[in-house]
Amino acid sequence: MKRCPRCEKTYPDSETFCDADGTALVPTGPAFAESAGADEAQQIECPVCGGKAQPGELICNFCGARLGIDPAAEQYTPPPARPSTAPRSPTLRRGPSPSRPITGRMPEGDDSEKEGRGMFGVLGYLIAAIVALGGGAWLAIHLSSKGAETPVANASPSAAASVAAAVPTGPLVALANAMPVQVTGESASAPERNQDAARKFFDDHKNPLLDSYEHALAGDNTLRNAMVVRVRVLPSGNVDAASVRTSTNPNPAFDAEVVKDVSTWNYPPFSGSDVEIDYPIVFTNDPSTKDALESQLNTKLTGLSPTEPPEFASSPPAPSSAASEAVSAPTPASVETPPTEAVAPAPLPPAPAPRKHHHVASAPKPPPMTLQQRVLQVLSSNPRTRRVNCYTSGNTVTIFGKVFDNDAKLYTEKLVRNVPGVGNVIDSLSTDQAEWAARQAAIASQLYAAGLNTVTVKVIGHDAYLDGTVKTDAQKQQAVTITENASPVHVAGNLIRVVPGNMFGF
Known part of the structure; x- marks a missing residue:
């Protein structure tokens, strides 16, 4: 019988190695037991590393070198030793580890070998990570520089329109939800004039108000207002008078447009x-x-006195001179002379009658002009102020409309102050230059948002002039499209130069 010196498993004499751990088997019996102490003293020394092994072991547990050939294992060819990543020095001498059992199978690896292999692995991972980070950073910079140009080059008016349509930010003209429509008069409850009919009529006829508001936004894109508009409707359906009672943002020019629009309404x-x-x-x-605008309007309306005059009202049409003469002229019966034939026996001379008739039929003196008429007469006679309008409240005159620049504003205010009867002047004028500057700023903002920050724009009236540099012809055409969509202007001059970038797109 034979046994495994490590696991003590017994085998027949025909077996040479242990099936469990591969250790060379040794004979069992009294002879072997008696010589066990001698065998321990006669341990085999590895010729390479100097490690000790028990008799019968063929492979060194420390370096994997082949030990002396056992006669019982002459016909056995052991498997080749596992290659090591770090070859050991042939001069290394090390004794057996006291805590490690000595076996006959190949070791799984040395601690120093594992440590060296782990260190090389860590270094390899670090180098690969550094290379990956560097390559990723370069790729990100390159793609970001290319991505800034791609939307501009590939953009089209239809794509821009679809994006704009996704965000509903257009002008809005609507009745306040928190405040009802008020109808006063004897026929206020009639189906043709009650609140429901008035509200429905407004919804069907508010498009002119929306057009006027869009036109006002072209000059001032921050204009937001809430107002109470009063209209007096005749039984025929015509609007007899219109006014703006109060508003959150008094603007005489815009108030005049609103009053003008509602004055053209024709009710059933x-x-x-x-x-x-x-x-x-x-x-x-x-x-x-x-x-928020409804809340502000409700606050102002609550503090408004019923007798307080409106902020803006349409002026009643002045009577014509022919009508005045027709009203003031006496009737033919009033100019008839009394029958003098019965009083005086002698006939009167014919001459006094025509003189008396001419004296009675003479036209009366025209009524004196109002302060508003005198101011309008002065403004309309001056070429610099022909686009200016006004309304009065006592001796206070509010001027509104448009002039060319700030110097023209000062000139207009001085001109109105010199009109007799004017005590105070409120200047609500706008200028052409300010409107052009607002359009120019809106266009420049859109160009910058599209990445065309090297393109400049100059607006004069409804004409725009472009200058600067771009990289492609598509960007040049895109600048024209953006300019004409951002403001009501036409590109009259395009001096943009196409300067292609280098091969890397920078």
């Missing part, structure tokens, strides 16, 4: 009497501000 006729309708209207280009 009916057989009742006159009514007055108060419309709370909100004008905004940001729907999120509608509730």
